[in-house]
Amino acid sequence: MPRCQDVVLRSVLDSINISETDVIKAINRLKTNSTCGLDGLPPILFKRLKHCLSQPLALVYNQLISVGAVPADWLTAHIVSVFKKGTAGDIANYRPISLTCVLSKILERIINNDILDHLHFNDILCSARHGFLRRRSTCTNLLGSLS
Secondary structure, eight states: OOOOOOOOOSOOOOOOOOOHHHHHHHHHTSOTTOOOOTTOOOHHHHHHTHHHHHHHHHHHHHHHHHHTOOOGGGGOOEEEEEEOSSOTTOGGGEEEEEEOOHHHHHHHHHHHHHHHHHHHHTTOSOTTOOTTOTTOOHHHHHHHHHO
């Protein structure tokens, strides 16, 4: 078990300010082959119009953060089952995926990146942590435990 140590914060994450650059970076990381969410807008639309949409989206996102609310449609997901392998008649051969609004995915990615940057800058994350981190996986976790 890794030891937890007292952390002296070098910075405090008390607000998130979203820039046009943040929006463009998040749009660039969208998967173009993803399905539309409940809003019917495909990710490829945002990719192709990212330079036109980055400023208005940054303004909207900052306003939503300032009031602490998002549209109700952004909190709703459409759950569909996707066939994995095997017999199509066996429900165990399907996995659920949730289709969410692309606008909400972009905002989530920006906030996630800001939080992770804050955690890394303040050296809060333990080096033994592998879940949900860049360049870390179950494979790197296993390799670390074997050495």
